[in-house]
Amino acid sequence: MTGLVLTAREAGGPPIDLTGVLPERLADGGVAALPVIRGRERVRLDELFELRDGGPSGTLILRPNGAVLDNVGAGMAAGEIVVEGHCGDNAGAGMRGGALLIEGDCGAFAAAEMAGGRLRVAGAAGDFLGAPLAGSPRGMRGGSVFVGRAGDRAGERMRRGLIAVQGDVGGWCGARMIAGSIVVGGEAGAGLGSAMRRGSILLARDPAEPTPGFADGGEHELLFLELMRRDLMAAGAWPMEFPPAGIRARRLIGDRTVGGLGELLVLSYT
């Protein structure tokens, strides 16, 4: 048994909502007739995509061909989706398991309220990466996210899990964070960790605009960083060169303006 390759028939046009088009549905049969929404109309999947067998079993390969695909992998629990191009909004939102690999960029709310699984975005993710969906009190609550760059409010209200950004993130990264880990390899914008309660934000560089409300706890050797380094290096996501010696971190504790016990860890090597 092989996977399935979906190639968009037309470039452009209204966004296509792929909610429910998931690897776990491949075994059911009848994939071609799955309903999808384009703009304001509900149509069959095979009206918008050319379907053919291909790829490993349990894998869904999407070729957007310039079409805007929203909700790719939203709520997926198993299997793998590979997007050979860019994605629209809500990629991997509410994911509970499996793997979603986006070879290009993706829009806002990627991994929003994600609970498990792994999302990897080779390019840039939009705003609200791993954040709550509108009206929800909590963002990401599990799983791992690896992206090249991210927009504003990455990890906002994050409860659990890992977000590793290889390059820059926008403003308010980790704002109102509840727990979990965020790793930033590049520059972080203003409002970093603002109003965070707990959780860790690891930074390869000093924050350009330090957030008020963080107490400087000095520089330390923290053993858990070695475990994180090993784990992230295995995933190709450790934001620094391979260390010649042990890892140290300057620990900023906050946000004390809200009684927070979170930490910004500015990494360095001994």
Place this chain on the structure above:
Amino acid sequence: MRINGVTIDDTFAEAFPMKGTRLVVTADTPHWVQAAAVTMTGFATSVIACGCEAAVERLLEPEETPDGRPGAAVLLFAISRDELAKQVARRVGQCVMTSHSSACYAGQHEGKPIPLGDGLRYFGDGWQIAKRIGGRRYWRIPVMDSEFLCEATTAVTEGVGGGNFFILGADREASRTAAEAAVVAIRAVPGAILPFPGGVVRSGSKIGGKYKGMIASTNTAYCPTLRGAVPSLLPDGVDSVLELVIDGMTPEAVRAAMRAGIGAVVSMGSAAGVVAVTAGNYGGKLGRHQFHLHEVMA
């Protein structure tokens, strides 16, 4: 059965199911690994009075540990999961967390979990931090030399306690030399430990005694100084007996350890003053596991 002039009695070691776990202790230097591991496995020779039986399984190279530092694998066994959890919490809390630069990880992940850092985290007084890394959960507990890093849980396995054999020697030197060789051989077997001092027991016991409340008392049948006064099981020419008690993560580990130990003893032969090897049992009525010496050495 005779091997190299040493008689192997046609008997068996009777052993019991126990709950076991493996912990990995690391520190900045081998010295501090030893300090933590030896302390946490102290006073852990017998469940009769110590609560658990424990020993260092083997020392670990930095490449073998989760944090790339020197380490030790430690095995602990107790009669129940609850008792094991209690002993793990006490020993890690008092002996590992207190030791300079230490960290403690689960050495196995298959089996029902018991708290490790989950119980110790409260020492952090609210400043402890949970961290999930690579699918595993850890606690970072602030301590005076940095942080104590401890995995949240460890897994419990169905182990075996009380594998044993006796070395019957012509004199103390003969039985000691043979026992020391057996200890070296057994310590190379993965998944097995020798919880008694130096790996050897000289005060083997029988069940009960003449005094009320005694769970166990000296094994009179193997005490050379009582020969003639009690029904003795000592052959002529035997003046010193030492016992090796083995706990293992699996029956196979206990069997392999017994084979390695007895093999080392008999390789010294009767010329070294080793007369016989036998084993302790209760007639097969109490323990679920029986390790027949002839089968072990076949």
